[in-house]
Amino acid sequence: GAGVSQSPSNKVTEKGKDVELRCDPISGHTALYWYRQSLGQGLEFLIYFQGNSAPDKSGLPSDRFSAERTGGSVSTLTIQRTQQEDSAVYLCASSGGGAGNTIYFGEGSWLTVV
């Protein structure tokens, strides 16, 4: 399809395991965002990629979280040594860049750490 695609849609993992979440943005979009959505907490910014610029990692909650974007397209968010507080919906979004551009969201990856 033409939208932002995320996988897996649901992931249950044991505490201490590593997880990788994948995002395939809309073709041609230079900007890619990761947000985390927890119940009652709204959207928490994690990381932002824009073209070939260095990513803005200011929202990553700890050094267990990292993300990369290969070839300016697909992005992977990695959470190492998962903790129960990491349980949330991880949302990926993309846009054409620019503060006024519409951001298009994927349906999210629901992570449950048990």
Place this chain on the structure above:
Amino acid sequence: AQSVTQLDSQVPVFEEAPVELRCNYSSSVSVYLFWYVQYPNQGLQLLLKYLSGSTLVESINGFEAEFNKSQTSFHLRKPSVHISDTAEYFCAVSEPGGSYIPTFGRGTSLIVHP
């Protein structure tokens, strides 16, 4: 730094009644303002946005929002809601010329009862 406050976490309303979802922002510069909607089990999608020009902006499904600079508000309104409007609504702000990372509010859950 920019911030967004959505004053109501939940707004219950009867079908065909009017509704207002409140959003206030804080920013030291001019802003772009957005409302996104998240229907159950779906990703966020843009409802409407203010970039410049007319302070009243409308969506295709009957919602409208008015940018009020003096009150730093961007409240969302609809004169008559439908059951299908039941969703989570997020207000967001970004700064033209600044970081392209929008800040989202915590969301307001609109619950429309028959």
